[in-house]
Amino acid sequence: MNVNGIHFRSIWLHKSNPEIVQIIDQRNLPHEFNIEDLTTVDDVISAIRDMHVRGAGLIGAAAGFGMYLAALEAVSKSDPYKYVMQAGLKLKTARPTAINLAAAVERQLNSLSNNLTVKQMISYTLNIAQAIADEDAQACYQIGIHGLELINNIAKQNNGEVINILTHCNAGWLAFVDHGSATAPIYAAHDAGIRIHVWVDETRPRNQGARLTAWELEQHGVPFTIIPDNAGGHLMQHNLVDLVLVGSDRTTYTGDVANKIGTYLKALAAKDTHVPFYVALPSSTFDWNLHDGILQIPIEERGADEVKTIQGLAHNKLTTVLLTTPTSNASNFAFDITPSRLITGLITERGICEPNQDAIFKLFPEKHKLD
Amino acid sequence: MNVNGIHFRSIWLHKSNPEIVQIIDQRNLPHEFNIEDLTTVDDVISAIRDMHVRGAGLIGAAAGFGMYLAALEAVSKSDPYKYVMQAGLKLKTARPTAINLAAAVERQLNSLSNNLTVKQMISYTLNIAQAIADEDAQACYQIGIHGLELINNIAKQNNGEVINILTHCNAGWLAFVDHGSATAPIYAAHDAGIRIHVWVDETRPRNQGARLTAWELEQHGVPFTIIPDNAGGHLMQHNLVDLVLVGSDRTTYTGDVANKIGTYLKALAAKDTHVPFYVALPSSTFDWNLHDGILQIPIEERGADEVKTIQGLAHNKLTTVLLTTPTSNASNFAFDITPSRLITGLITERGICEPNQDAIFKLFPEKHKLD
Numbered sequence: 001m002n003v004n005g006i007h008f009r010s011i012w013l014h015k016s017n018p019e020i021v022q023i024i025d026q027r028n029l030p031h032e033f034n035i036e037d038l039t040t041v042d043d044v045i046s047a048i049r050d051m052h053v054r055g056a057g058l059i060g061a062a063a064g065f066g067m068y069l070a071a072l073e074a075v076s077k078s079d080p081y082k083y084v085m086q087a088g089l090k091l092k093t094a095r096p097t098a099i100n101l102a103a104a105v106e107r108q109l110n111s112l113s114n115n116l117t118v119k120q121m122i123s124y125t126l127n128i129a130q131a132i133a134d135e136d137a138q139a140c141y142q143i144g145i146h147g148l149e150l151i152n153n154i155a156k157q158n159n160g161e162v163i164n165i166l167t168h169c170n171a172g173w174l175a176f177v178d179h180g181s182a183t184a185p186i187y188a189a190h191d192a193g194i195r196i197h198v199w200v201d202e203t204r205p206r207n208q209g210a211r212l213t214a215w216e217l218e219q220h221g222v223p224f225t226i227i228p229d230n231a232g233g234h235l236m237q238h239n240l241v242d243l244v245l246v247g248s249d250r251t252t253y254t255g256d257v258a259n260k261i262g263t264y265l266k267a268l269a270a271k272d273t274h275v276p277f278y279v280a281l282p283s284s285t286f287d288w289n290l291h292d293g294i295l296q297i298p299i300e301e302r303g304a305d306e307v308k309t310i311q312g313l314a315h316n317k318l319t320t321v322l323l324t325t326p327t328s329n330a331s332n333f334a335f336d337i338t339p340s341r342l343i344t345g346l347i348t349e350r351g352i353c354e355p356n357q358d359a360i361f362k363l364f365p366e367k368h369k370l371d
Numbered sequence: 372m373n374v375n376g377i378h379f380r381s382i383w384l385h386k387s388n389p390e391i392v393q394i395i396d397q398r399n400l401p402h403e404f405n406i407e408d409l410t411t412v413d414d415v416i417s418a419i420r421d422m423h424v425r426g427a428g429l430i431g432a433a434a435g436f437g438m439y440l441a442a443l444e445a446v447s448k449s450d451p452y453k454y455v456m457q458a459g460l461k462l463k464t465a466r467p468t469a470i471n472l473a474a475a476v477e478r479q480l481n482s483l484s485n486n487l488t489v490k491q492m493i494s495y496t497l498n499i500a501q502a503i504a505d506e507d508a509q510a511c512y513q514i515g516i517h518g519l520e521l522i523n524n525i526a527k528q529n530n531g532e533v534i535n536i537l538t539h540c541n542a543g544w545l546a547f548v549d550h551g552s553a554t555a556p557i558y559a560a561h562d563a564g565i566r567i568h569v570w571v572d573e574t575r576p577r578n579q580g581a582r583l584t585a586w587e588l589e590q591h592g593v594p595f596t597i598i599p600d601n602a603g604g605h606l607m608q609h610n611l612v613d614l615v616l617v618g619s620d621r622t623t624y625t626g627d628v629a630n631k632i633g634t635y636l637k638a639l640a641a642k643d644t645h646v647p648f649y650v651a652l653p654s655s656t657f658d659w660n661l662h663d664g665i666l667q668i669p670i671e672e673r674g675a676d677e678v679k680t681i682q683g684l685a686h687n688k689l690t691t692v693l694l695t696t697p698t699s700n701a702s703n704f705a706f707d708i709t710p711s712r713l714i715t716g717l718i719t720e721r722g723i724c725e726p727n728q729d730a731i732f733k734l735f736p737e738k739h740k741l742d
Contacts, residue, residue: 211694231704237665268604331602
């Protein structure tokens with residue numbers, strides 16, 4: 001998508017030096033737009049763990065490129081294959097909840113073997129890294145097409161009134177490689193001339209909504225209003241939300257969704273007020289091995305400082321302020337599970353389906369393991 | 372309750388000059404503990420509107436004392452009674468949702484008439500202001516006793532395990548005159564030696580939980596953990612909450628509760644996960660004229676700056692930072708409605724009752740208007 005009118009992906013290979021991977025360092029947005037060079041797999045691990053990059057699709061793409069950087073580094077190692085294998089193991093531990101990270105590493109490792117030359121490993125991992133990124137962008141683009149149809153149908157019932165869409169966290173192009181998952185239908189609808197307005201949950205503690213989604217929408221010219229995470233229920237009670245649209249970091253084949261902490265609360269409010277609640281997700285976020293989100297999906301716990309302090313602009317300088325007493329305890333679960341029973345539908349690159357095993361396998365029959 | 376070991380109420384008459392009302396200016400807590408002098412009704416209006424004081428009970432008490440300050444000011448006016456009446460009208464508009472504000476002003480105005488001398492008006496308004504404050508403190512104390520019984524029962528079922536209580540916003544002694552509503556049972560249980568731990572919702576946008584409730588609990592030695600407002604659903608899904616305990620800013624006689632924005636979302640999660648959800652409220656928050664919270668209780672909308680900026684400590688200095696782009700829109704509804712169907716019980720100064728008309732009027736029969 002565009003930044004000040006220039007097209008960017010969220011991750012790409014340096015134009016003149018293909019041994020450098022470039023990302024938008026998302027930590028200081030919307031106040032500063034910084035591009036960062038990653039040249040080692042450790043750079044990638046830090047960038048994922050410390051959230052220079054985040055979001056299911058982008059974590060997967062970054063892991064793909066991380067394995068390519070590991071292969072480049074392997075040139076100088078005594079056992080290049082072993083080095084790349086070990087890099088993969090390290091990479092997988094950077095963040096636990098989104099399945100895209102582990103899946104990208106596995107895909108890279110499955111393409112390699114001890115019989116390959118380092119040069120071949122470099123070439124294979126680069127190809128796969130680029131394929132992961134391209135597939136992610138393409139899947140999000142398709143999600144936009146299917147989601148546009150959904151929004152179009154709501155618009156028809158709404159007699160041309162503005163469609164109010166509530167979203168949580170950033171499931172935008174910054175969370176993927178391009179387009180985004182939950183935002184793809186929003187951009188598509190806006191571009192198609194449908195009048196939409198987005199309620200942007202600020203998404204504490206890291207404020208991905210207020211910082212990233214709002215910035216994305218502003219760059220694209222989509223009308224939006226930032227709201228505290230507490231506000232969605234009130235808005236839905238008063239018919240001020242026509243559609244809730246969120247992303248997913250991991251999805252069971254039964255339709256349970258792990259997404260940013262607080263998503264479950266919005267799903268409950270949507271159910272209680274009869275507002276349609278859709279999850280947009282490229283199928284790369286499906287975990288085909290899990291059937292119970294609450295019991296089986298690991299929920300990342302991050303540091304208390306992300307709750308106790310926050311960064312913003314003071315006198316035009318990035319400043320971190322302490323919000324609590326220094327001695328207060330704080331806890332920081334990063335995701336929660338929205339059970340499938342609260343979800344109206346899943347918007348995937350192959351179309352929209354109900355959040356249940358039968359409907360999901362009907363769209364993705366090749367994933368169905370025979371009993 | 373105690374601050375550094377010294378007993379404070381949240382509002383009181385200056386010890387040596389009874390023409391001064393003193394409050395704790397809550398805006399800079401927990402970083403700074405400031406006592407502020409109020410000497411005119413306009414001081415009180417600003418203190419309420421700009422939230423130097425907040426919380427249903429304290430707003431009522433402040434309004435009571437505001438009318439006393441208006442009577443003091445009336446000495447120099449040509450028509451003292453008219454001055455006090457007009458001050459009452461102004462005071463009532465300071466904040467719309469909590470009924471205690473209007474109720475306190477009405478109670479003062481009902482005690483006055485054109486036949487009184489200014490001296491009588493001063494004496495009457497002072498007596499009533501002190502009565503409102505004392506009744507509030509006493510009601511909260513009684514809520515503590517009834518709530519302690521409830522917690523005791525949970526403790527018995529829990530085999531001595533720590534009781535985890537989740538609370539939203541600050542329904543602590545800072546929100547009332549003393550003890551607090553939702554915190555009164557917590558303090559009572561802690562003092563009775565029951566092992567409790569409190570999950571404190573930070574309560575965006577003004578962070579009354581992270582700033583005020585956490586500070587109160589820390590001062591009293593009650594173990595607590597601050598959580599983002601998004602986290603409660605996850606904690607309840609994983610059996611980490613035994614009881615949700617919140618306050619009320621206005622309660623219909625049918626049991627609908629207006630409380631800080633986001634309360635409704637926690638009530639939905641509690642219902643979905645079978646966690647008891649109790650609202651602690653002195654009966655002064657009942658609006659005996661309203662039967663439908665969503666349709667009838669006015670919800671205050673505050674400025675966008677409370678969402679877009681936040682104050683904290685940077686290098687030991689109070690600093691306000693901008694969290695969004697300067698051009699982002701933000702909206703700021705201050706309360707939401709929790710329908711009675713989501714509430715397990717109401718803890719009042721007369722005991723605990725179900726949130727329905729019959730049970731409420733059984734506890735408060737004198738309020739029952741005959742059809």
